[in-house]
Amino acid sequence: MISVGIWIVYPAIRTFARSFFDRSGTDFVWFDNYRTVFTSSTLLTAIKNNAIWVGVVPALVTSIGLVLAVLTERVRFAVAFRIAIFMPMAISLFAAGVIWRIEYDQAPERGAINAVIAGVHDAIVPPGALPSALPSTTALAGSPRQGFVLRTPTEPGELALLGLTGILPQDVARSAKQATLPQPQPGAIAGVAWRDFRPGGGTSGVVEREELGLPGLTVELRDRAGRKVGTTSTGANGTFRFPKLESGEYEVAIGAASFRQPFGGLSWLGPKLITPAVIAAYTWIWAGFALVIIAAGLAAIPRDLLDAARTDGATEWQVFRRITVPLLAPVLTVVFVTMLINVLKVFDIILAVAPDSVQADANVIALAMWRASFGGVNDFGLGSAIAVVLFLMVVPILALNVRRFRREL
Amino acid sequence: MDSTLPVGKAPTALGRGLAARVFRIARVLPIQVGLAAVAVLWMLPTVGLLLTSLLARDDFNSIGWWKIFTEPSLATFENYRALFANHAITSSLVTTTVVAVGGTILPLLIAAAGAYAFAWLDFPGRDWLFVGLVGLMVVPVQMALIPIFQLYNVTGLFDTAAGLILFHTAFGLPFATFLLRNYMIGIPGELLDAARIDGASELRVFLWLILPLAKPALASLAVFQFLWVWNDLLVALVFGRRTQPITVAIFTQLSQFDANIAIISTGAFVSLVVPLTVFLAFQRYFVRGLLAGAVK
Missing domain, CATH: 1.10.3720.10 (MetI-like)
Structure with a gap:
């Protein structure tokens, strides 16, 4: 009892008193520290973020736990499954944060999450053959974003020369060969798309030795009205051909799809996505807690009640909605309230996941308290005030807990 | 759902038992597969940490941990x-x-x-x-x-x-x-x-x-x-x-x-x-x- 007194009760009172003093602890400043808490932009961000946490996490964790608990109920490997989901609970929030920091890496080559998104993204929208290019002569107009088009219309039997430059050597496909000028053919438009650049000079607009063809580009043929009448792609030496054309004038263009950027990765650890990213990691940890508690509650529900409802023709959804959930309400409340307390105090995982540069954007109250008191600023007055604010937010839950407990006593 | 089975018209007891079993498995199977997938997904980040820690110093910046699955030789206890x-x-x-x-x-x-x-x-x-x-x-x-x-x-x-x-x-x-x-x-x-x-x-x-x-x-x-x-x-x-x-x-x-x-x-x-x-x-x-x- 004495030790509890020394380490909890006395400090709590001291903190409360200290929050009315200034940084050095000598001047009594009334509510100045509290004014700072509710006016400075970093602390307002912390409060706003904490509000997001409170609004999202308890509900999310409870519902994931509920769904998984109901689903595992009739599955044979339920115990193994629960251990798998529950495992992150044993890991420190900090180590879990390190885990997710690695998975959230922006580069799809390193970060698993962006790698998965990139895989899906590039399968649906394949990246182009070249990341960027410029026209080598004024004969071509346009940009990689819009695609390129020959300014002068081409007629069957003529050649279309699509010279591009501004291409990094490593961006040229490995299969690329020396560009060749195709033979013109009556009734067909042939042409070549090539890297119109030779180290040490060369003439632009002319296919020369040591200039590579650009394979894999999408070449479009449009009639005078701008309608697409054909597409083909360039070969290893950059050549392409539209055979059997009616006479007339055509536009030859390289489609913008040829220059589509591959997926570069979402910046999960950037200022915009950091809070959702940390929340997801946190949910990963606590879902197992909700699952285990709710599963235990579920096991206590009398089977016959559910079976009776099913025999009466209730669908699984109705059974879930009308019987399971109401009967589980006390258990769900316990999980929800526990998560509420946890979320108000969330700290370690943000410190681990958020890089220094975005910690201000990911800030929450507990983190702000630490940063103000021990993170270099050493303003114990402000730190105490933040601690008191945190405490006051927990008090209603504390009252609830004591009440619930006294009912049990 | 079980109650909707045509109880009276079942050809034989054996056939009915089998049908009910197949029916039940068919209903539970997607849930089981889904749950197994969730469990694997849940453990993957931790496995990712382990595999990351096994990557050689020079490989960290260029490759992700999952490459070890296809190229086990990348792993080292260094x-x-x-x-x-x-x-x-x-x-x-x-x-x-x-x-x-x-x-x-x-x-x-x-x-x-x-x-x-x-x-x-x-x-x-x-x-x-x-x-x-x-x-x-x-x-x-x-x-x-x-x-x-x-x-x-x-x-x-x-x-x-x-x-x-x-x-x-x-x-x-x-x-x-x-x-x-x-x-x-x-x-x-x-x-x-x-x-x-x-x-x-x-x-x-x-x-x-x-x-x-x-x-x-x-x-x-x-x-x-x-x-x-x-x-x-x-x-x-x-x-x-x-x-x-x-x-x-x-x-x-x-x-x-x-x-x-x-x-x-x-x-x-x-x-x-x-x-x-x-x-x-x-x-x-x-x-x-x-x-x-x-x-x-």
Whole structure:
């Protein structure tokens, strides 16, 4: 009892008193520290973020736990499954944060999450053959974003020369060969798309030795009205051909799809996505807690009640909605309230996941308290005030807990 | 759904049983496959950490851990060798162990004695005191950091393992006492009375009767408190400088994440092996404690 007194009760009172003093602890400043808490932009961000946490996490964790608990109920490997989901609970929030920091890496080559998104993204929208290019002569107009088009219309039997430059050597496909000028053919438009650049000079607009063809580009043929009448792609030496054309004038263009950027990765650890990213990691940890508690509650529900409802023709959804959930309400409340307390105090995982540069954007109250008191600023007055604010937010839950407990006593 | 089967028209009992079984499997199978996928997904990040820690220093920046699945030769124990050769890390592991063990045993002993008093001894204001204690469970650690920081600076407990242990003891006590008292109150009173009539002192009753009987609850708590202290970052960050547990040691590397990824990933994995082992070995107790308390 004495030790509890020394380490909890006395400090709590001291903190409360200290929050009315200034940084050095000598001047009594009334509510100045509290004014700072509710006016400075970093602390307002912390409060706003904490509000997001409170609004999202308890509900999310409870519902994931509920769904998984109901689903595992009739599955044979339920115990193994629960251990798998529950495992992150044993890991420190900090180590879990390190885990997710690695998975959230922006580069799809390193970060698993962006790698998965990139895989899906590039399968649906394949990246182009070249990341960027410029026209080598004024004969071509346009940009990689819009695609390129020959300014002068081409007629069957003529050649279309699509010279591009501004291409990094490593961006040229490995299969690329020396560009060749195709033979013109009556009734067909042939042409070549090539890297119109030779180290040490060369003439632009002319296919020369040591200039590579650009394979894999999408070449479009449009009639005078701008309608697409054909597409083909360039070969290893950059050549392409539209055979059997009616006479007339055509536009030859390289489609913008040829220059589509591959997926570069979402910046999960950037200022915009950091809070959702940390929340997801946190949910990963606590879902197992909700699952285990709710599963235990579920096991206590009398089977016959559910079976009776099913025999009466209730669908699984109705059974879930009308019987399971109401009967589980006390258990769900316990999980929800526990998560509420946890979320108000969330700290370690943000410190681990958020890089220094975005910690201000990911800030929450507990983190702000630490940063103000021990993170270099050493303003114990402000730190105490933040601690008191945190405490006051927990008090209603504390009252609830004591009440619930006294009912049990 | 089962009730919609055409009960009367089933051709044979055997056929009907088979059909019902196929039907049931077909209904449960997608759930099972889905759940198995979720379980794998859930474990993948941890596996990712392990595999990342096995990557060679030069490979961190160019490839992801999943490449090891297709090219197992990429894996190397070089980082672990370097980690255990690093004096700062090994000493932080010792600190973590000392603090976690001390921070588990001490509060457990005190809480057991306190819980016995709350459960079986009569003293004035007992129930109110207990309610107050339970209320303290939700006092955030943050409320105590600054004053204790100042107190430790004066008393010389700052930057010592003892300081960390005492702090964890104090904040572990309310929950431990709560859980143990609720458990001990379930011990039949006749048992205690019989021992007392036989002339056993309160101390004897406590040591030879109550403690052995409360073993399951003590085990739950021990697992709980151990994981709690082992995994702590905040308290150690505030009260330690040179006496730093592994979490703090890794934390100091974080500001240059990409450059220190070898030591960070390896250290993080080492730091989670112990709690994970404890959890897997004693998960029954852990879950039981969780169900009994569910408030910490």
